[in-house]
Amino acid sequence: xxxxxxxxxxxxxxxxxxxxxxxxxxxxxxxxxxxxxxxxxxxxxxxxxxxxxxxxxxxxxxxxxxxxxxxxxxxxxxxxxxxxxxxxxxxxxxxxxxxxxxxxxxxxxxxxxxxxxxxxxxxxxxxxxxxxxxxxxxxxxxxxxxxxxxxxxxxxxxxxxxxxxxxxxxxxxxxxxxxxxxxxxxxxxxxxxxxxxxxxxxxxxxxxxxxxxxxxxxxxxxxxxxxxxxxxxxxxxxxxxxxxxxxx
Amino acid sequence: xxxxxxxxxxxxxxxxxxxxxxxxxxxxxxxxxxxxxxxxxxxxxxxxxxxxxxxxxxxxxxxxxxxxxxxxxxxxxxxxxxxxxxxxxxxxxxxxxxxxxxxxxxxxxxxxxxxxxxxxxxxxxxxxxxxxxxxxxxxxxxxxxxxxxxxxxxxxxxxxxxxxxxxxxxxxxxxxxxxxxxxxxxxxxxxxxxxxxxxxxxxxxxxxxxxxxxxxxxxxxxxxxxxxxxxxxxxxxxxxxxxxxxxx
DNA sequence: TATTACTATGCGGTTTTATGCAGGATTTAC
DNA sequence: GTAAATCCTGCATAAAACCGCATAGTAATA
Numbered sequence: 001x002x003x004x005x006x007x008x009x010x011x012x013x014x015x016x017x018x019x020x021x022x023x024x025x026x027x028x029x030x031x032x033x034x035x036x037x038x039x040x041x042x043x044x045x046x047x048x049x050x051x052x053x054x055x056x057x058x059x060x061x062x063x064x065x066x067x068x069x070x071x072x073x074x075x076x077x078x079x080x081x082x083x084x085x086x087x088x089x090x091x092x093x094x095x096x097x098x099x100x101x102x103x104x105x106x107x108x109x110x111x112x113x114x115x116x117x118x119x120x121x122x123x124x125x126x127x128x129x130x131x132x133x134x135x136x137x138x139x140x141x142x143x144x145x146x147x148x149x150x151x152x153x154x155x156x157x158x159x160x161x162x163x164x165x166x167x168x169x170x171x172x173x174x175x176x177x178x179x180x181x182x183x184x185x186x187x188x189x190x191x192x193x194x195x196x197x198x199x200x201x202x203x204x205x206x207x208x209x210x211x212x213x214x215x216x217x218x219x220x221x222x223x224x225x226x227x228x229x230x231x232x233x234x235x236x237x238x239x240x241x242x243x244x245x246x247x248x
Numbered sequence: 249x250x251x252x253x254x255x256x257x258x259x260x261x262x263x264x265x266x267x268x269x270x271x272x273x274x275x276x277x278x279x280x281x282x283x284x285x286x287x288x289x290x291x292x293x294x295x296x297x298x299x300x301x302x303x304x305x306x307x308x309x310x311x312x313x314x315x316x317x318x319x320x321x322x323x324x325x326x327x328x329x330x331x332x333x334x335x336x337x338x339x340x341x342x343x344x345x346x347x348x349x350x351x352x353x354x355x356x357x358x359x360x361x362x363x364x365x366x367x368x369x370x371x372x373x374x375x376x377x378x379x380x381x382x383x384x385x386x387x388x389x390x391x392x393x394x395x396x397x398x399x400x401x402x403x404x405x406x407x408x409x410x411x412x413x414x415x416x417x418x419x420x421x422x423x424x425x426x427x428x429x430x431x432x433x434x435x436x437x438x439x440x441x442x443x444x445x446x447x448x449x450x451x452x453x454x455x456x457x458x459x460x461x462x463x464x465x466x467x468x469x470x471x472x473x474x475x476x477x478x479x480x481x482x483x484x485x486x487x488x489x490x491x492x493x494x495x496x
Numbered sequence: 497t498a499t500t501a502c503t504a505t506g507c508g509g510t511t512t513t514a515t516g517c518a519g520g521a522t523t524t525a526c
Numbered sequence: 527g528t529a530a531a532t533c534c535t536g537c538a539t540a541a542a543a544c545c546g547c548a549t550a551g552t553a554a555t556a
Contacts, residue, residue, distance in 0.1 A: 003503095003504075019250060019253065021250075022542075022543095023541090023542090031505075031506090032505070032506050032507080033542080033543090034505075034506065034507085034543090034544090035504080035505060035506075037542085037543070037544090038504085038505085050252075052250055052251065052252045053250070053251060053512095053513065053514075053541095053542065053543080054250050054251075054513095054514085054541080054542065054543095055250055057250065057252055057253070061252075061253075061256060071263030071264065071306075072263070098266075099266075121369030121370075121372050121373055121385060122369075122373070124369050124390045125369055125370070125395065127390070127392075128390070128392045128395060129392065130392075134389065135389070135390035135392075136387070136388065136389055136390065137369060137385070137387045137388065137389075137390045137397050138387045139384070139385045139386045139387025139388065139397065139405070140384065140385065140387065141382065141383070141384055141385075142372045142375075142376070142383035142384065142385045144300075144376045144377065144378075144383075145267055145300070145305060146266070146267075147373065147376060149385050149387065157387070171264075171265045171266075182265070182267070182269075183267075207264060208264060208265075213265075251513095251514075270532080270533095271531085271532090279515075279516090280515070280516050280517080281532080281533095282515070282516065282517080282533095282534095283514080283515060283516075285532085285533070285534090286514085286515085301522095301523065301524075301531095301532065301533080302523095302524085302531080302532065302533095
């Protein structure tokens with residue numbers, strides 16, 4: 001077995017599985033681990049793979065997300081575009097926090113005159129230079145984790161007003177468990193927001209579809225619209241369509 | 249499972265959900281929590297995530313503060329340093345908006361445990377990564393000009409609480425007219441803030457000293473402390489000293 | 497063909513890395 | 527204020543990597 005052959009084999013394995021272990025290669029190729037290690041070194045030196053302790057990884061595997069500031073921006077922008085279509089002039093809109101909502105506010109047309117209530121300081125700041133929008137920031141204890149206002153103050157406030165439409169990003173949505181989240185405060189909050197709104201729009205990037213978090217926010221029956229980055233006719237969404245949710 | 253694989257998995261999870269819990273990762277990846285903790289440490293060290301007690305948070309979720317457009321930064325930093333000396337652990341602090349206050353919050357010692365009420369979303373966000381501070385954001389209509397919450401909602405709220413100390417930046421202060429400002433909403437607000445606080449700290453860069461704005465906020469007799477970037481013994485401040493204001 | 501020079505490989509011993517575990521200290525939650 | 531969760535520190539262990547060296551192969555050349 002020539003060195004070149006081993007190298008070819010290793011590259012093939014990595015392309016196949018995205019990773020290899022030194023020990024596996026040693027037995028598979030019937031050479032010592034030192035040899036494998038030296039092979040991996042060379043392939044790393046020639047930038048064909050990335051050597052790590054214990055084996056090697058495919059180059060594309062090496063931190064695929066580092067370059068985008070916000071993850072899945074494009075998907076979120078797509079969702080934002082669709083979501084904006086649901087807003088009509090004169091509406092009272094309620095929004096949560098989250099990057100998807102932020103994208104949405106950034107893309108809000110300049111000629112839309114609405115009142116936006118939000119629990120997210122970031123959303124408020126984002127709308128600061130929008131000429132026609134009135135922004136009401138709902139105050140309360142500021143959660144360092146989720147960067148929104150939470151707590152009973154917010155919940156009480158929400159009891160007193162009725163909104164036309166509520167936009168929520170979500171961390172988990174599935175057929176079986178509906179909308180779920182992982183933070184107790186946020187769950188309380190979202191429940192109150194949902195109850196305070198005439199219609200509910202849930203926004204979810206396709207990667208998060210059918211994922212379940214620890215705590216229950218609301219059943220799917222409460223969701224009026226589900227917006228994803230997918231084609232609304234996609235088969236992936238069939239189950240949601242059958243539940244009577246409007247897809248965008 | 250190679251370490252890098254775990255790292256990639258963790259980063260993906262964080263990008264998806266904006267946060268992860270160590271315990272969840274440990275079960276998901278079938279390693280001990282110690283290992284996860286060490287992983288999170290490393291990812292934090294390399295600035296890819298933000299480690300917090302119990303897990304980690306997405307970094308991209310932090311608001312990009314741009315301090316480029318702040319006027320007279322050095323003077324404001326000097327003021328901020330002095331102002332912080334007035335805050336003691338356990339206090340209920342009320343703050344306005346403004347760049348001086350922001351500088352102050354940025355310089356707040358990590359070991360200070362206080363509750364900070366603010367009308368400024370920027371202040372809240374600035375304090376997001378401060379471990380011991382509880383932040384209460386006072387909600388209301390968001391003023392696009394001044395980037396703080398204004399309106400009757402805020403004023404009403406302020407009627408109900410009494411604070412130990414209130415920090416205000418100002419656009420005008422003079423012997424004859426006291427503290428003045430140019431925006432009606434802000435004047436209402438500041439009056440309410442002053443009334444709600446046991447002591448009042450006014451912060452003013454020397455350039456704005458002895459300038460007068462259109463509307464009256466409060467007489468000098470209400471001002472307990474005046475903090476400028478000047479030497480407190482400076483002759484420029486003599487008139488204020490004679491009014492019984494504590495200078496810093 | 498014998499000599500030489502160079503590369504590739506394996507082996508033993510040492511060092512480093514990765515991980516888990518035990519305990520005590522801290523922090524958080526109720 | 528107490529209980530539970532989380533963290534930190536030090537330690538133990540096994541795996542992996544490293545280092546030097548011996549040896550085997552390989553190739554070029556006299």
